[in-house]
Amino acid sequence: MTSSESAKTRPTRSIRLPFEVQIEPRLNVPRWLSPLVSVIAIVLALLLGALVLKLVGGDPVRAYVHIAGAAFGSLGVFSDTLVKATPLIMTGLACSIAFQMKLWNIGAEGQFYMGALGASIVILAGVVKEDTPRAITIAVMLVAGIVFGAAWGLVPGWLKARLRVNEIITTLMLNYIAIALVNYFIFGVWSEGGFQMTRTFQLAAWLPRLSDLAEQSPIFRGLTTHFGLVFAVVAAIIVWYILYRSLWGYEIRLIGDNPRAAEYAGINITRNMVLVMMLSGGIAGLGGMSEIAGVVHRLQASISPGYGFTGIIIAWLAKLNPLVVIPVSVLFGGLILAGREIQPAGVPRLIQGIILFMLIASEVFLRYRVRLVRRP
Numbered sequence: 001m002t003s004s005e006s007a008k009t010r011p012t013r014s015i016r017l018p019f020e021v022q023i024e025p026r027l028n029v030p031r032w033l034s035p036l037v038s039v040i041a042i043v044l045a046l047l048l049g050a051l052v053l054k055l056v057g058g059d060p061v062r063a064y065v066h067i068a069g070a071a072f073g074s075l076g077v078f079s080d081t082l083v084k085a086t087p088l089i090m091t092g093l094a095c096s097i098a099f100q101m102k103l104w105n106i107g108a109e110g111q112f113y114m115g116a117l118g119a120s121i122v123i124l125a126g127v128v129k130e131d132t133p134r135a136i137t138i139a140v141m142l143v144a145g146i147v148f149g150a151a152w153g154l155v156p157g158w159l160k161a162r163l164r165v166n167e168i169i170t171t172l173m174l175n176y177i178a179i180a181l182v183n184y185f186i187f188g189v190w191s192e193g194g195f196q197m198t199r200t201f202q203l204a205a206w207l208p209r210l211s212d213l214a215e216q217s218p219i220f221r222g223l224t225t226h227f228g229l230v231f232a233v234v235a236a237i238i239v240w241y242i243l244y245r246s247l248w249g250y251e252i253r254l255i256g257d258n259p260r261a262a263e264y265a266g267i268n269i270t271r272n273m274v275l276v277m278m279l280s281g282g283i284a285g286l287g288g289m290s291e292i293a294g295v296v297h298r299l300q301a302s303i304s305p306g307y308g309f310t311g312i313i314i315a316w317l318a319k320l321n322p323l324v325v326i327p328v329s330v331l332f333g334g335l336i337l338a339g340r341e342i343q344p345a346g347v348p349r350l351i352q353g354i355i356l357f358m359l360i361a362s363e364v365f366l367r368y369r370v371r372l373v374r375r376p
Contacts, residue, residue, distance in 0.1 A: 026367060037365050089326055090311075093325055094280040107156060110176070111284035113182045116285075154278050186301055201297050243322065
């Protein structure tokens with residue numbers, strides 16, 4: 001027998017580790033585990049982002065220090081961070097309340113645009129006169145923004161409830177329709193001199209800013225934070241109360257956890273689907289109204305750098321808790337603000353995407369227990 005033949009007949013030995021990995025579902029998730037896993041996911045995401053920065057020739061430590069300083073380094077830049085955080089709070093809330101019911105609303109971006117359109121119609125179509133008091137003008141714009149956003153959420157909600165149409169597809173497609181509709185009014189109806197914007201709103205349609213109090217308190221001079229932040233915080237409190245202190249909130253969470261049990265308990269799932277999607281769209285629409293009344297003071301193209309999509313990340317990072325959405329939005333607002341000074345320009349969005357990926361991956365450790373078992 002040749003050496004080659006003996007090698008073929010010789011039995012191969014496989015390497016066996018003294019332990020094996022077992023994955024089993026968790027019956028009970030400890031309260032401390034969810035925030036711990038989120039923190040670990042963020043740390044890993046930042047480390048991975050640092051690796052990417054290093055690969056493109058940047059200094060990760062210097063970049064992160066610069067982001068912190070550019071977003072929170074002084075009272076002035078922190079005020080600008082709060083301006084960026086305001087629409088993020090509202091889109092994060094819009095996603096959170098829908099996700100609680102396992103309704104995957106990916107359309108907060110379009111609902112945000114529709115809220116801005118509704119508030120603009122109040123001014124540009126002459127619904128209120130220019131000499132109308134500010135309180136009345138802002139109130140009418142607020143209602144219009146919420147109504148237009150809710151109407152944009154009603155469409156996919158009704159399709160899901162009545163026809164079982166996948167809400168991910170409908171909400172995503174409605175984003176592009178909303179943006180195209182807003183652009184039609186900007187370019188074709190209300191364009192000022194052919195530019196990509198309308199005329200400036202009258203002062204009565206501007207949300208008050210902290211800088212308006214500079215005459216009484218010089219410390220507020222130059223601060224851009226506007227009254228929309230109050231709308232956002234109040235909305236977060238209301239959504240928290242609805243979800244955790246009301247019967248309707250119990251129905252929402254029960255439908256999300258176990259639709260069959262909810263149906264057996266006599267809960268109207270169809271009605272709740274429509275109402276939750278309308279509430280979600282209304283909150284996002286409030287964000288659009290706040291942005292044009294508090295920041296740009298006109299309707300213009302690209303009023304959102306992706307607030308609706310960033311709201312999805314914020315909702316997951318906050319574990320769908322409306323009150324936690326506030327600090328998470330402030331952190332992302334700082335990332336957006338400081339990201340304008342970082343090169344390459346796509347790095348901030350890359351970091352956001354890495355954070356979302358790590359958060360989704362971390363859900364495995366919340367749903368399943370990973371154990372190392374010694375082999376017998």
